[in-house]
Amino acid sequence: MLTLENVNSGYGSSQVLFNVSLNVEKGSITAVIGPNGSGKSTLLKTIFGLTDIYSGSIKLAGEEITKKKPHEIAKKGIVYLSQVGNLFQNLTARENLIIAGYILPKEKLEARIKEVIQIFPLLKNFMERQVSMMSGGERQLLAIACALLKEPSLILFDEPTTHLSPKFADMIEEKIRELNSMGITVLLVEQDVKRAFRISDTTYILVAGRVYFQGKSSELIKHEKLNKLFFGLES
């Protein structure tokens, strides 16, 4: 569904990704893991058009999206959930949902908001509350609800469970599986390696901006060299 071929990107003159090639199968959950500073967040940002792409190509369902601007990519059915700042703090939950569904026509937006509230019934309680007055877990739920609004075909998650209490982290993991079962493809950047292997079908390991390893999560977790080198796990 999403293909990256030899992508080189960065910010201005600082290159971060070097010849990255990646393939996300439709309907799968793909994880990207790696040490800090390896360019995992940059990878997601690159897909979404938020960095400078020097060379290479990014294709969504066969269509070239390399040079497109974020709001154009948003219209193609990709949603990007960044690590921080997913929501507008000074706006209410309802207003956040309205912005999230900005590209939808009016009636569709209202219908979608109703549908999304059914998937996240917790939201009903604080539709008119400002985000700055909500807890971390509530905000993450709202963020995912906002992502759902656009009926995306692909969601890019940047470390969705970091900074959350274990209870909420598990809830989010559960919700991601639920979204995937609804047919949404997921590309997930994760800090928690165990969680990444658990939830995903395929995993890519990014080190210093290059793809170091890739493979089925269930096999990678058993790979001897990997465990010793990167994760300090004795197999």
Added chain:
Amino acid sequence: MVLGSVLIIDILVFFLLYSILSLALHLQFGYTGILNVGIYIYPMIGGFILAIVPFRLAMIIFNVDPRLDFVADNPIVVRILNDYLARNPLTSVGLLLFTIAVVIIVAMLVSWLISYPLLRLEGAYQKIFTLAVAECLRVIGLQYFPIAGGVFGLGIPNIFKWLGDFDWVGPIALTACIFAIILLLIIKLCNSPFGRLLKAIRENALAVESLGKDVTKTQKIIMVFSSAIAALVGVLYCLIFMTVTPEAFNVDDFSFWCIAMIVLGGTGNNWGVLIGVLTIIILRRISYISRNYITSLPFDIAWLEPIMLGTLILLFLIYRSTGILPEKPTTIKKQVN
């Protein structure tokens, strides 16, 4: 040739004055990143103190008729004082030194006082609040006659009259001396550990703070120091032109031009600043002279100057933001045991 030599002295005088002021502004801006657009308040303070303090003092010392007022009867008093000053070199020098001391103290005091409301503002507003305060002072100076003659300004006696035929050299020589001292001081400062601290603050104040250095205090020290230097410029300016005119201390001449000089010459490089000063002064002189030759336009050609200056700054910011002389990397001299 007479015109040639006058032009060269003209350029020299403005070069010295603007160099001192630009170096002071650059110390704040190029080194600590504080852009003080309202720096012209200090030359203004210098000029006002020169108008208020020394000559009234001289009138008392020389027993000038108390019915005469320095401002209201300005031409008469100036003539009388010139006579006395010509015959009393020690008193003249004493008055000058006293005035300089008062100017430095008052400038530092004002800078310290302004920092209280200033530090409660954030970011860009902090940079221009001094401009608002400066305009207030200027309004007072323009409206309140007894300070410096309001909109008309004042003439001042020549405090170097005792030099006889070379009395015009006096203020210029003084300016040159102060220029030399300030330049040496600033160069020494900038090559010292303190100078490196200033650069570090400019690059990343937060990092410096976390290393245990008191950033606010350092910034305050620099502001107080450079405000004193800027105030001296006001005194020198008035001494050279023998007049104190509130109108002259405006934001264009004493702030914007200096910022242009720094941008052109090179931020972070003191020699660059001097080159910037020289370049702009020469450009200004050229434009001033050319006014005599281009008279057929339906507007005063003087107004093309700010347009040209603005365009020049803009071009440099876009295409050569490092200025003519870019900043040299910081080096530390090897310690020889």
Added chain:
Amino acid sequence: MVVSLLIDAIVLSSTFALLSFGFTLQFITIGTINLAQPNIVIFTSYFALLFCMVGYSPYLSIPVASLVGGILTLSIWKILSYMKKRGSDSNTLLITTLAISLIIYGSTNVFADYISRTMGTRRIFGLSIYDFNFLGMPGVLFFSLISSILFALIFHLFLKKCKTGIAIKAILEDQSLAEIHGVNTELLLNAMWFITGCLSGLAGVFYSMWFFVQPVVWILFFVRMISACIIGGTTKPFGSFFGAFIVGFSEVLFIIVSSNIIGPGMAAYRSIVPVALVCIILFIAPKGIIEAIEKYRRE
């Protein structure tokens, strides 16, 4: 006398309310102060003079002044956003606006010279004699007050009810996040800056119809604008709007009180009032009045 001063206060407050509102919007979106904006106000007010000189009502110059103000302001935004993309820091952006303000200042003087030489006017002008009278009051009193209040109301409703309005609130808080959600931030920011430019044109015409204008007055405008913004709250456009009314009425109050105590001629010192107010506010409510009210409500 008091009636005249009251008109002073209302026209001054209304015009600066529009200016300060736009100024704060600019500040939020670019992160620095636009030194060139006051010069644009003065430049566009000369169009009102031009219209009067060729025999039309100055009110007819409003579309032209607004359009010119809008285009100039939009151009400034284009330059600033280009430099911001290149990574310029806030000092550089401030100096950029300084450079542009010099260019506009020189141009205003050229414009003023040209008009005065070809049409025989003075460089300093005031157009109150070209205004009409309504119920014994000058027309600009009603126009300026109604315009400013109407604008505030419409914009407030727009931000609350309209999808684009919510999008603007979103952009003002976090531009890149709004972009991610598909908001065409470039278009909306262009529109925002254009509108602030139109407000400048409008305000410039109103101001010239009661007060006297000359190019050098830009700095007085600037002092009032930043004072209104600091008093109301530097990141609160509606705060700046109200801040302008506080500044305008305080100035007039000062003139009334000081003229009675000290004597006539104190009006010349009116520009000190905004700065004095700022110093007071910075100690009572450093983040501005709106923030102080919100804080009080929370506790």
